[in-house]
Amino acid sequence: MNRFTAALAGLILFGAVVFGCLCFFGRQGFRPAMSDVHLDGFSILIDPGHGGEDGGALAADGTPEKTINLQIARMLEPMLNACGYQTMLLRESDSLIGDNSLPTVRQRKVSDIRRRLAAVELNPDSLLISIHQNHFTDPKYDGAQVFYSGNDPRSRLLAECIQEAVVTRLQPGNTREIKQSGSNIYLLYHCKTPAVMVECGFLSNPAEAEKLKDEAYQREMAFSVLCGILNYLE
Numbered sequence: 001m002n003r004f005t006a007a008l009a010g011l012i013l014f015g016a017v018v019f020g021c022l023c024f025f026g027r028q029g030f031r032p033a034m035s036d037v038h039l040d041g042f043s044i045l046i047d048p049g050h051g052g053e054d055g056g057a058l059a060a061d062g063t064p065e066k067t068i069n070l071q072i073a074r075m076l077e078p079m080l081n082a083c084g085y086q087t088m089l090l091r092e093s094d095s096l097i098g099d100n101s102l103p104t105v106r107q108r109k110v111s112d113i114r115r116r117l118a119a120v121e122l123n124p125d126s127l128l129i130s131i132h133q134n135h136f137t138d139p140k141y142d143g144a145q146v147f148y149s150g151n152d153p154r155s156r157l158l159a160e161c162i163q164e165a166v167v168t169r170l171q172p173g174n175t176r177e178i179k180q181s182g183s184n185i186y187l188l189y190h191c192k193t194p195a196v197m198v199e200c201g202f203l204s205n206p207a208e209a210e211k212l213k214d215e216a217y218q219r220e221m222a223f224s225v226l227c228g229i230l231n232y233l234e
């Protein structure tokens with residue numbers, strides 16, 4: 001290929017990418033930047049648990065849950081967009097999303113979780129997928145487990161679909177059962193839309209923690225959650 005043909009090919013490729021992006025985002029409507037936005041029509045809200053000064057659970061090497069939650073959530077979002085679904089990430093960076101000027105950590109965490117709930121309430125025609133990692137004192141336990149809200153019966157079906165997809169695709173030995181959330185899972189307990197929390201695995205299990213930190217495994221996890229959501233929506 002001579003220099004002119006190469007430049008022309010590059011230009012055509014660039015044009016195709018720009019055109020593709022315009023079509024894609026044109027169809028999506030818009031990509032909201034913050035969590036207190038009302039989306040028109042059905043949407044899927046992805047909630048990466050914790051953030052900022054609230055790291056969540058810790059792996060033995062100090063890797064915080066918040067980081068893995070955001071990484072998996074960021075992989076899941078474009079997959080859902082590519083399937084034509086409108087999405088919103090309730091947290092887009094490493095910080096709590098409530099009023100961070102409040103004086104105590106507890107107040108800031110309460111403000112954060114209330115703002116996440118408010119984002120869900122602002123979008124009643126939605127599904128909520130909360131992404132977390134588990135932790136237990138005994139390091140032998142592993143495997144994903146999906147919790148569901150008791151407020152809408154569809155939440156249970158959504159949890160079943162995601163649990164089944166993760167087990168089938170990634171964790172064939174996992175015998176964990178889906179479980180209804182109690183009041184200890186604030187978002188699921190209070191939100192009215194179909195809602196689940198995916199505990200992708202145990203950071204307290206060294207072998208599973210290594211997997212959960214691995215980008216390829218995170219992508220597989222995000223894809224498995226996607227498959228579960230798609231099965232549910234069918």
Ligand SMILES: [Zn+2]
Binds near residue numbers: 065
């Ligand atoms: Zn968590």
